[in-house]
C-alpha cells in the first residue's frame with residue numbers, strides 16, 4: 001500500500017514515438033513540480049522509457065497484442081485485455097494515483113479502464129485532428145479531454161480543451177528563432193518522415209529537387225531522413241543530381257536543423273507539425289494516406305489553413321508537382337517569410353504548461 005503523500009501521476013501511452021514524446025514532456029514537467037510519475041505502456045513503449053524521468057516505472061501491459069498477432073492471439077486478446085484491466089485495478093488500489101492521463105494507443109486500455117472502475121480523476125490527450133480508437137472509446141468516460149489539434153470528430157457531449165501538443169525542450173529553445181528567407185545563397189531543406197522515416201519521400205523528393213535549375217541546385221543543402229534500406233539509393237540520387245545532401249535514418253538534432261532551414265518537407269504526424277509550427281518554418285506536408293481515419297490530413301489542414309504549410313495529398317504527389325511547390329517557396333522570399341510567421345502563430349509553445357494546469361486542476365486543490 002502506498003503511504004507516500006507525494007502526488008502520483010499515472011501516464012498511459014501506446015508504443016509509438018507519436019504518443020510517447022508528448023507523454024514524456026508531461027512526465028518531465030510534473031516531476032519538476034514535485035510529482036511522482038508512473039508510466040504504463042507495452043514492450044514497444046518501454047524502449048522510450050529511458051527518455052522519461054528516473055522515477056518512472058514501466059508496466060508491461062498485456063493488452064498490447066490487441067492490434068497484432070495471428071488468429072490465436074486475436075482470440076485470446078479479450079482475455080488478455082480483461083487480465084490487464086484486473087491487474088491494473090489491483091495495482092491502482094495499491095498505488096492510489098492522484099490522476100491518470102492516457103495519450104492514446106491500445107496499451108492505455110488497462111490504465112484508463114481501471115481508473116474508470118475506481119473513479120480516479122482521469123483525462124485523455126489526443127494528439128491528432130481525428131481521434132484514435134481507444135481515445136474515442138474513453139472520451140465520454142474521462143473527466144477532461146485535452147487535444148493537441150482541434151479534433152474534427154469529438155463525440156457529442158464531450159468538451160474538448162485545446163492544449164496543443166507538447167514539444168521537446170530542444171524545440172522550445174528554438175521557438176520563434178529568426179527565419180532567413182530563401183535567396184541566392186546556401187539554402188537548407190529538411191526532409192523528415194516521422195519517427196520511422198517515409199519511403200514516399202525518398203522516392204519523390206530527390207527526383208523533384210533534381211528538376212530544379214542548376215543555379216538553385218548548387219545552393220541546396222539537404223538533410224533527408226530515410227529508412228535504413230533506402231539510405232544508399234537516396235544518397236546516390238542526390239549525388240547524381242549534383243545536390244549536397246546528408247542522408248540519415250534519424251536526425252537527433254531536428255530542432256536545430258528546423259531552425260536553420262529555409263523549407264521543411266514532412267509527413268504530418270502530430271509532433272512533426274507541432275515542432276514545425278513552434279519553431280515557425282514554411283512547410284510542404286505530405287500526409288500519410290493510410291493513417292487511421294486519415295488523421296494526418298486533418299493535422300496538416302490546421303497548419304495549411306493558418307497559411308504555414310502547403311499540403312500535397314499522396315494521390316497527387318509526383319516529382320513535377322512537388323518541384324512546382326518547392327519552387328513556389330524558394331523563388332518567393334516574402335511569401336516564405338509570411339508562411340514562417342503564419343506557422344509560428346499556429347504553434348502552441350506552452351502546450352506542456354497548459355496540460356500541466358489541466359492535470360493539477362483535475363487532481364484538485366491539495367496538489
Ligand SMILES: CC(=O)N[C@H]1[C@@H](OP(=O)(O)OP(=O)(O)OC[C@H]2O[C@@H](n3ccc(=O)[nH]c3=O)[C@H](O)[C@@H]2O)O[C@H](CO)[C@@H](O)[C@@H]1O
Nearest residue numbers: 017018019127192194195225250251254269270271272275
Ligand atoms: C505513421 C503514423 O501513423 N504516424 C503517427 C505517429 O507519429 P510518428 O511517431 O510517426 O510521428 P510524429 O510526427 O508525431 O513524431 C515524430 C517526431 O520525431 C521527430 N523526428 C523525426 C525525424 C528525425 O529524423 N528526427 C526527429 O527527431 C519529429 O521532429 C517529431 O517530433 O503518431 C502520431 C501521434 O499520434 C500521429 O500523428 C502519426 O500519424
